[in-house]
Amino acid sequence: MRVRVVIATAGLSWGLASCAGSDGSDTASSSAGAPAATSSVSSPSSSTPAISPSSQGSPPTSVASAPPGIQFLSPEDSATLLAAQNALFGDCMRDHGFEYYPPPYDQLLASARGSEASRAERFPYDAALEGMPYRANDPAQQLDRSNDEYVAALSSDAQARYAEVGGGSWDDVAEVDALANSIQTPKGGRLSEARAELFGSVETSLLAEFAGGNLQNIIFAAVEADPVVMDAIAAWSTCMGGRGYDFEHFGEARGRARTSPPDAEAIASADAACTSETDLATAYRSAYDEEVQVLAEQYAAQLAESNAATAAALQRAQQALGG
Numbered sequence: 001m002r003v004r005v006v007i008a009t010a011g012l013s014w015g016l017a018s019c020a021g022s023d024g025s026d027t028a029s030s031s032a033g034a035p036a037a038t039s040s041v042s043s044p045s046s047s048t049p050a051i052s053p054s055s056q057g058s059p060p061t062s063v064a065s066a067p068p069g070i071q072f073l074s075p076e077d078s079a080t081l082l083a084a085q086n087a088l089f090g091d092c093m094r095d096h097g098f099e100y101y102p103p104p105y106d107q108l109l110a111s112a113r114g115s116e117a118s119r120a121e122r123f124p125y126d127a128a129l130e131g132m133p134y135r136a137n138d139p140a141q142q143l144d145r146s147n148d149e150y151v152a153a154l155s156s157d158a159q160a161r162y163a164e165v166g167g168g169s170w171d172d173v174a175e176v177d178a179l180a181n182s183i184q185t186p187k188g189g190r191l192s193e194a195r196a197e198l199f200g201s202v203e204t205s206l207l208a209e210f211a212g213g214n215l216q217n218i219i220f221a222a223v224e225a226d227p228v229v230m231d232a233i234a235a236w237s238t239c240m241g242g243r244g245y246d247f248e249h250f251g252e253a254r255g256r257a258r259t260s261p262p263d264a265e266a267i268a269s270a271d272a273a274c275t276s277e278t279d280l281a282t283a284y285r286s287a288y289d290e291e292v293q294v295l296a297e298q299y300a301a302q303l304a305e306s307n308a309a310t311a312a313a314l315q316r317a318q319q320a321l322g323g
Contacts, residue, residue: 069296071307073212075112077314081198082108084317088194089166096165096190101146105321114138122220123288124236124250124281125271133268134254166190174202178210179218179299198313198320204305208313211299211306219295223287232283239274250280 073081086102093100117135125134151162168189175184183206186192192202199205223229233249240247245267247253253271257264275281296303 069300069307070211070215070292070303071310072216073310075109075116077310078112078115079105079108080317080321081310081313082112084198084320085191085194087320088197089190092190092193093166098162098165099147099150100166101144101150107141110138110141119216121254122251124275124284125254125268126275126281127268127272132272133264134257137258164189168192174206176203176206178207179215179295179302181210181214183207183210198316199309200312204309205313207302208306208310211303212310215295219288219291222291223284226283226287226291228283229287232278232280235278236274236280239277240270243270243274245270250275 083102083105086100086108090100090102117138120130121135151159154162166189168186168191170186172187173184174187174192175182177183185202185206187202192205195205196202199208224233236250237248240253245253245256247256250271253267257267260267
């Protein structure tokens with residue numbers, strides 16, 4: 001499978017001092033740009049107030065180890081990498097005559113924690129761990145649109161230049177085989193340079209981002225297709241039907257509870273009972289752990305490379321943020 005994507009980590013060489021343009025120049029005309037909605041660059045964030053890297057809060061000082069196997073970043077480490085990437089990207093864009101407003105570390109951390117909570121909710125309901133009823137959604141963050149407003153105010157020519165400087169061109173891409181998936185992103189552009197500065201190369205950043213994030217979707221897809229899990233989900237659905245709920249998948253119960261708060265406790269209680277009666281959680285976790293082990297053995301070399309690169313990137317991120 002070939003995936004064309006701009007993803008959220010880095011690659012070229014540590015110590016990128018001049019932020020040279022794609023034409024080799026060290027500066028660029030101040031007439032440039034393109035709104036994030038029309039640009040191929042996946043901007044680190046286009047919705048936060050101006051803030052200097054030194055005032056972005058206190059990122060963690062611990063560095064992840066890198067033994068073989070599948071490792072998923074903690075919210076703190078994810079936020080640290082993104083904070084550094086944003087700071088580097090902003091510095092480079094300013095060197096080219098543009099503004100860019102990096103998000104604060106605390107906001108990135110809140111987002112990363114939300115993503116981790118969402119991943120946990122892909123497993124069957126564990127009332128002992130989560131409480132009764134389900135965990136409430138985190139309140140929506142109020143996002144500043146400073147970057148969107150800045151880009152929108154540029155001329156059309158400036159917007160096009162902003163997109164080119166920030167995102168590079170799909171005519172010249174870096175490509176890597178990440179765990180049997182072909183991943184691409186533009187080689188040029190300040191975003192790729194920021195990722196490269198952290199990870200050592202664009203290609204390494206692609207591998208690390210896929211192994212650290214996208215791989216979760218592959219694992220969950222395999223678990224959901226496991227015959228034992230499918231039978232357990234079907235049994236759970238039958239059990240819930242006996243309690244008056246027409247759900248085919250356990251994820252639907254949580255969704256209904258959140259759209260109908262008065263019914264949340266009753267739905268969660270039924271969900272917890274049926275999950276226990278059908279051994280759904282045990283079957284699901286067993287299949288998940290087995291799939292993780294299979295992939296860890298199958299792609300041991302690439303995962304070890306990714307883990308080591310991510311550990312090094314975290315050290316560089318902390319240095320970039322003054323930690």
